Amino acid sequence: MKYILSLLLALCCSSLLVAQPRNEQTTILWGRPYEESRRSTLADVIGHDASGIYTLSFKAGMFYGLNSRFTLEHYDINMDQARTVEIDLEHNNAKRSLERIVHYNNRLFMFTSQADQKSKVNSLYIQPINKTSLLPEGEPRQVARIDYSGHSKNNSGSFGFEASRDSTKFLIFYNLPHDSREQERFGFHVLDWEMNPLWEQQIELPYKEDLFEVERYKVDDQGNIYLLGRIFNQKRKLRRRGEPNYKYQILAYRNEGTLLTEYPVEMPGRFLTDMQLAILPNQNLVCAGFYSNEGTTSIKGSYYLTLDSKSKQVTRQSVKEFGADFLTETLSDSKARKTKSRIEKGKNIELYQFDLDNLILREDGGAILVGEQYFVRRVTYTNGRTTTTRTLYYYNNIIVVNIDPRGDIAWAHQIRKSQRTVDDGGFYSSYTMAVVADKLYFIFNDHPRNLAPKKNKFYSMNTASKEALVVLVEVDSQGQQTKTPLFMSADAEVIIRPKVCEQIAHNQLVVFGQRKRNHRFAKITFTAADRPLEEVSTK
Incomplete structure (x- = not known):
């Protein structure tokens, strides 16, 4: 059901080498284009093995998403479609909801749920999938259940999933139904590397629901659970209106969920606006993100x-304030002069509406932070007879911050990007990235004029144009950027969807694109290959 809700918005709103400008750092292998319904799109790149990749596609139903369908697909090493099977969610004359398909320790597993209105139980099931036939094997096995007696189906709980860094532990978490005046409650089930149960526990948070918001769940290699959340001074709905009213807190549940340890995360004199969390092998906690002045x-x-x-x-x-060079490096000359003048006069210059997307841990003990400016605007206008409301989606500059092995922030830079679309949910917006050795590669849709922009002019991407361009920005270990064209969308016959693209190996990235009925995959191989880094992502 989660897939349907997220993909309906995008859809309702919205082995050949292609002749193209070539990039010396990459090779691109395009699969053959294939036709699909205009109501279809890629939902997820599930995983990969030596035979190719496994993906999940989604086709929206005609009326408000009713009768939406999912298809499990396999693409070979040439990115050509090898097999496709529609997922049958009927079981014992009842329809289940697809929760997730995961590729875990080289095996495919499907999680489905079913809320029984008579028994008031929402059950989660797991089923292995045969990689050759793409069909489920055996009977579904129940791995978790939510009793929502006394509550409606809308309050029957929801399930989430997370794997440990070493892929030996798999976490299933879910919120338990409760009244608004009660403490929020959760359930945890930890499975081993073969998806067999290790332990389960239901816990009650030490805060009222409207005063605490869980942002992220983590499970470490020992099977301990971590919740990163925000404690609010007032109700959650009042947050980010005027003065900030929350602080970050980490809750660690060890000893099979029976031992709670709370970790307040604060920096005196600074307000931590965003945070990512990673758990090191020794169970120490890494926290990183953005801050602002108090207030x-x-x-x-x-x-x-x-x-x-x-x-x-x-x-x-380590703390690094964004200086004048950082704040002005993507501005036109005139705006840069004005901004530097304000800084020299003591004016407070800060950035707005940046989301922290990725925390990348390096094997040498350092890390990299990646964020993106994202916001939504709704515009309503009338001609005297009718009123029209448009929703504008903005995905702009990318922030990259490098932390050295000593924990010091070495540098921070912005990657200039402008993406503005209307009523489409940002279907073709945002970026995808690959971590290759000590370099970062960012890929996104752009405007060709931005390859050599004029001093005071920068163009928003235009996917409707025949000149629509996909670019590659390389960021090296010193923060130096190199921007080059990757391919023209017209040559590829599709427009890439960066949000669903995925790095599948330490030097390979899978790209998916679609335009009208045309769908297509490509595999990008980066020549500067070395050992991989680890990525902790929210996308």
């Missing part, structure tokens, strides 16, 4: 800190 919700700089899991003390901490 504001914009971002003024970035921070990085490590918490000792036993003492709760900060063992490493």
Whole structure:
């Protein structure tokens, strides 16, 4: 059901080498284009093995998403469609909801749920999928259940999933139905590397629901659970209106969920606006993100800190304020002069509406932060007889912050990007990225004039134009950027959807594009291949 809700918005709103400008750092292998319904799109790149990739596609129903369908697909190493099977969600004369299909330790598993209105139980099932036939094997096995007696089906709970860094533990988490005046409750089920149960626990948060919001769940290699959340001074709906009213808190559930340890994360004099969390093999906690001055919700700089899991003390901490060069590096000359003048006069200059997307841990102990400016505007206008409302989606500059192995922030830079669309949910917007050795590669739809922009002019991407261009921005270990054309959308016969593209190996990225009925995959191989980094992502 989660797939349907997220994909309906996008859809309702919205082995050949192609002749193209070539990039010396990459090779691109295009699969053959194939035709699909205009109501179809890619939902997920599930995983890969030596035979190719496994994907999930979605076709929206005609009326408000009714009778929407999912299809499991396999593409060979040449990115050509090898097999496709529509997923049958009927079981014992009842229809289940697809929760997730995962590729875990080289096996495919399907999670489905079914809420029984008579028994008031929402059950989660797991079923292995045969990689050759793409069909489920055996009977569904129940792995979790939510009793929602006394509540409506709308309050029957929801399921989420997370794997540990070493892929030996798999977490199923779900919120339990409760009244608004009660403490929020959750259930945890931890499975082993073969998806067999290890332990389960239901917990009650030490806060009321309207005063605490869980942002992220993590499971470490030992099967311990971590919740990153925000404690609010007032109700959650009042957050980010005027003064900030929340602080970050980490809740660690160890000893099979019976032992709770709370880790407050604060930096005196600074308000932490966004945070990513990673768990090191020794169970120490890495927190990184953006901060602002106290009393504001914009971002003024970035921070990085490590918490000792036993003492709760900060063992490493670094802060970097975004200076004049950073704030002006993507501005036109005239705007840069005005901004620097304001800074020299002591004016407070901060950035707004940036989301923290990725925390990338390096094997040398360092890390990289990646964020993107994203916001939505709704515009209503009338001609005297009718009123029309348009929704505008903005996906703009990317922020990259590098932290060295000592925990010091070495540099921060912006990648200039402008993407503005109307009533489409940002279907072709945002970026995809690959981490290859000590370099980062960002790929997104752009305007060809931005390859050599004029001093005071930068163009928003235009996917409707025949000149629509996909670009590659390389960021090296020193923060130096190189922007080059990757291919023309017209040559590829599709427009890429960066949000669903996926890095499948340490030097390979799968790209998916569609235009009208045309769908197509490509595999991009980066020549600067080396050992991979680990990525902790929210996309």
